[in-house]
Amino acid sequence: MTKLNEILQQWKDDPAFMSNITRWEVVPTTEGCFCNFPDYLEPQLCEALQRRGIEKLYSHQAAAIDAVRQGNHTVVVTPTSSGKTLCYNLPVVSAIIKEPSSRALYLFPTKALSQDQVAELRELTAGLDTTLNCHTYDGDTESGLRQGIRRSGHIVVTNPDMLHSAILPHHTKWVHLFQNLKFIVIDEMHQYRGVFGSHVANVIRRLKRICAFYGSNPTFILCSATIANPGELAGLLIEEPLQVITENGAPQAEKHFILYNPPLINLELGLRRSALLEAQRIATELIRKGVQTILFTRSRLGVEVLLTYLRQSIKTRPGEESTIRGYRGGYLPRERRAIEEGLRKGTIKGVVSTNALELGIDIGALDACVMTGYPGSIASTWQQAGRSGRRRGVSLAMLVANSEPLNQYIVSNPDYFFGRTPERALADPNNLIILTNHVRCAAFELPFDQNECFGRTEIIAILQFLAEEDVLYLSDGRYHWMEDTYPAEKISLRSATRENIVIVDISEAHPRVIGEVDRFSAPMLVHEEAIYIHGGQQFQVEKLDFNEKKAYVRQVEVNYFTDANLSVDLKVLDIFEDESGGVTRACGDVRINALVSMFKKIRFNTHENIGSGPVDLPETEMHTTAFWISFTAAVLGGMTPVAVQSGLIGLANLVPQVASLFLMGDPRDLRAVSQVKAPFTEMPTLFLYDNFPGGVGYSQEIYRIYRDVFQAARRVITDCRCADGCPSCIGPIYQNGESGKLPAMQLLEVILR
Numbered sequence: 001m002t003k004l005n006e007i008l009q010q011w012k013d014d015p016a017f018m019s020n021i022t023r024w025e026v027v028p029t030t031e032g033c034f035c036n037f038p039d040y041l042e043p044q045l046c047e048a049l050q051r052r053g054i055e056k057l058y059s060h061q062a063a064a065i066d067a068v069r070q071g072n073h074t075v076v077v078t079p080t081s082s083g084k085t086l087c088y089n090l091p092v093v094s095a096i097i098k099e100p101s102s103r104a105l106y107l108f109p110t111k112a113l114s115q116d117q118v119a120e121l122r123e124l125t126a127g128l129d130t131t132l133n134c135h136t137y138d139g140d141t142e143s144g145l146r147q148g149i150r151r152s153g154h155i156v157v158t159n160p161d162m163l164h165s166a167i168l169p170h171h172t173k174w175v176h177l178f179q180n181l182k183f184i185v186i187d188e189m190h191q192y193r194g195v196f197g198s199h200v201a202n203v204i205r206r207l208k209r210i211c212a213f214y215g216s217n218p219t220f221i222l223c224s225a226t227i228a229n230p231g232e233l234a235g236l237l238i239e240e241p242l243q244v245i246t247e248n249g250a251p252q253a254e255k256h257f258i259l260y261n262p263p264l265i266n267l268e269l270g271l272r273r274s275a276l277l278e279a280q281r282i283a284t285e286l287i288r289k290g291v292q293t294i295l296f297t298r299s300r301l302g303v304e305v306l307l308t309y310l311r312q313s314i315k316t317r318p319g320e321e322s323t324i325r326g327y328r329g330g331y332l333p334r335e336r337r338a339i340e341e342g343l344r345k346g347t348i349k350g351v352v353s354t355n356a357l358e359l360g361i362d363i364g365a366l367d368a369c370v371m372t373g374y375p376g377s378i379a380s381t382w383q384q385a386g387r388s389g390r391r392r393g394v395s396l397a398m399l400v401a402n403s404e405p406l407n408q409y410i411v412s413n414p415d416y417f418f419g420r421t422p423e424r425a426l427a428d429p430n431n432l433i434i435l436t437n438h439v440r441c442a443a444f445e446l447p448f449d450q451n452e453c454f455g456r457t458e459i460i461a462i463l464q465f466l467a468e469e470d471v472l473y474l475s476d477g478r479y480h481w482m483e484d485t486y487p488a489e490k491i492s493l494r495s496a497t498r499e500n501i502v503i504v505d506i507s508e509a510h511p512r513v514i515g516e517v518d519r520f521s522a523p524m525l526v527h528e529e530a531i532y533i534h535g536g537q538q539f540q541v542e543k544l545d546f547n548e549k550k551a552y553v554r555q556v557e558v559n560y561f562t563d564a565n566l567s568v569d570l571k572v573l574d575i576f577e578d579e580s581g582g583v584t585r586a587c588g589d590v591r592i593n594a595l596v597s598m599f600k601k602i603r604f605n606t607h608e609n610i611g612s613g614p615v616d617l618p619e620t621e622m623h624t625t626a627f628w629i630s631f632t633a634a635v636l637g638g639m640t641p642v643a644v645q646s647g648l649i650g651l652a653n654l655v656p657q658v659a660s661l662f663l664m665g666d667p668r669d670l671r672a673v674s675q676v677k678a679p680f681t682e683m684p685t686l687f688l689y690d691n692f693p694g695g696v697g698y699s700q701e702i703y704r705i706y707r708d709v710f711q712a713a714r715r716v717i718t719d720c721r722c723a724d725g726c727p728s729c730i731g732p733i734y735q736n737g738e739s740g741k742l743p744a745m746q747l748l749e750v751i752l753r
């Protein structure tokens with residue numbers, strides 16, 4: 001019996017432990033499905049694979065290579081550690097051996113993944129007769145190397161941001177690459193959703209436009225974690241028909257997947273024992289017994305805290321180096337490489353990581369994975385869980401829930417988690433602001449013909465608008481760039497607008513940037529005197545400079561947090577779709593005006609109001625899309641106005657959170673406003689709106705799947721054992737008055753009737 005088996009048995013025999021388990025799922029061993037190397041694969045490449053101990057391919061690898069060989073754009077959807085990199089490396093390397101002038105461009109969402117990929121490519125191609133040049137090209141690439149990479153790099157590995165701001169605008173320096181580009185590889189495709197995905201789809205439109213200009217027509221190969229709509233997302237991104245491969249041929253050994261809900265310590269408030277401490281206790285037990293373990297936590301600070309606790313509980317002899325390490329962004333590359341190697345070799349027994357290790361960085365396979373809090377999406381959870389599990393022998397993945405509604409929903413509804421994934425990754429490449437920004441970038445790169453489409457979208461109105469703004473001029477039926485600046489530099493792919501407020505910590509001699517908030521949230525979160533919490537540390541805002549787009553903060557330790565009174569005025573501008581009745585649902589365009597006029601200081605734990613102050617900031621305005629639902633007096637029956645109000649407030653707290661279950665977004669991407677008598681509907685109304693100018697499609701999706709969303713909300717409330725509402729369901733009591741839980745439930749019954 002292995003050490004891990006022994007521990008699993010002990011847990012099974014321990015009633016106290018088992019009472020916290022909401023599901024113990026055993027994923028059985030699967031044999032895997034193998035294929036011989038196809039005849040057309042270059043013999044020297046087959047030999048290189050054999051030297052690395054690979055005698056056969058998994059069926060999905062063979063299917064992908066075959067699809068690409070037939071010239072099909074292909075998307076491969078398989079779990080972590082299923083050898084997906086060979087799905088693209090084999091066709092690409094094989095094509096370059098056959099025709100050494102061929103070129104490939106690889107896109108990864110992060111720099112670390114790009115470096116890892118180049119290392120892997122170099123290993124694969126080391127013994128080949130043909131020399132292959134593989135390079136990363138990003139902000140870290142030395143300027144002396146850049147010219148050589150542009151001219152003779154067979155495979156250029158970069159990220160979308162670099163493609164957008166450095167490669168496409170300077171395409172004339174990359175003639176060789178674009179003329180001979182045969183393949184574009186997009187890994188971790190599921191990351192390209194929401195605002196980021198909407199941007200990346202437009203960057204790909206620009207990329208295809210440039211390829212067409214230089215006469216190349218590359219094949220796209222995409223890889224994704226499991227989501228509900230891989231074909232749809234890939235289609236949005238590349239706007240081409242494609243082949244979707246989802247059958248996984250990789251073998252898998254037995255895996256125990258455990259959902260763990262820490263015990264309640266305060267029933268009234270719904271408080272549970274800390275997920276962090278529970279996870280630490282479990283990991284300590286595993287590591288002590290020699291089970292190599294990875295612990296995931298959501299924040300950088302969480303990494304440091306857990307690491308400290310673990311090292312305290314697992315002492316090493318004086319002079320001996322600890323076998324437990326932290327891993328997160330902000331560590332030096334050399335340090336990270338050493339940790340990765342230690343994990344592969346087994347000299348490191350435990351590692352605490354942010355989601356930095358969730359993505360495909362090669363650390364070998366560990367015995368156990370413990371997740372502190374729900375990683376935010378089912379796809380991420382499976383990716384993190386995939387970090388444990390070897391070819392042979394049992395492995396463990398364990399999710400330790402915290403008390404937030406999303407976490408509680410997942411552990412209380414294991415069938416939802418283990419069933420077919422409902423998560424659809426959404427993006428809206430035609431968001432007007434994002435689209436217009438990329439039309440500017442594209443016009444800088446190459447002039448537009450008067451009637452040219454951008455991707456598959458007609459943009460004549462945008463071209464005319466930009467000409468009126470003196471950004472473009474029309475000559476001989478073509479629109480030319482006329483400003484002297486170049487546009488890509490000022491457009492970030494990670495936000496919808498250029499208007500983020502940067503948070504600067506001035507506690508020490510050298511000010512440092514610790515984060516940013518979007519302009520619309522700034523008055524709420526970083527008004528003067530606000531307590532801004534970042535990675536568990538409190539900061540007080542000293543100055544918010546709206547013009548400079550900076551908030552200056554200083555570290556403090558106080559016993560309260562601040563809560564700004566936000567009054568949101570929401571005006572419906574246009575209805576896309578609606579369905580009326582006793583309960584009316586609709587989605588459409590709205591204008592949001594938000595004004596923060598004062599804030600309260602709320603004491604921790606007791607939630608007493610211990611002071612307040614004015615906020616003197618201008619109103620912010622945003623046009624976006626919203627979903628709304630309203631109720632006639634008749635369907636509400638005998639509910640009092642006060643009950644309706646507190647029910648709506650409760651739903652406004654809860655619904656955006658559970659909606660993120662279905663949208664693969666961050667709960668902050670969606671906001672809610674409730675109005676007891678909305679000017680537009682003249683009825684009690686709950687609005688949910690996309691928290692980005694122009695929207696990215698969330699509201700329309702909620703309109704479609706509203707029953708799923710509200711049913712999930714109802715389940716959270718039913719499952720929560722608090723009396724009147726708590727942070728695990730409809731929000732803390734101090735926001736809702738005495739009794740928000742019952743009216744929220746009554747409204748849900750009306751909606752779902």
Ligand SMILES: [Zn+2]
Pocket residue numbers: 270720721722723725726727728729730
């Ligand atoms: Zn509750």
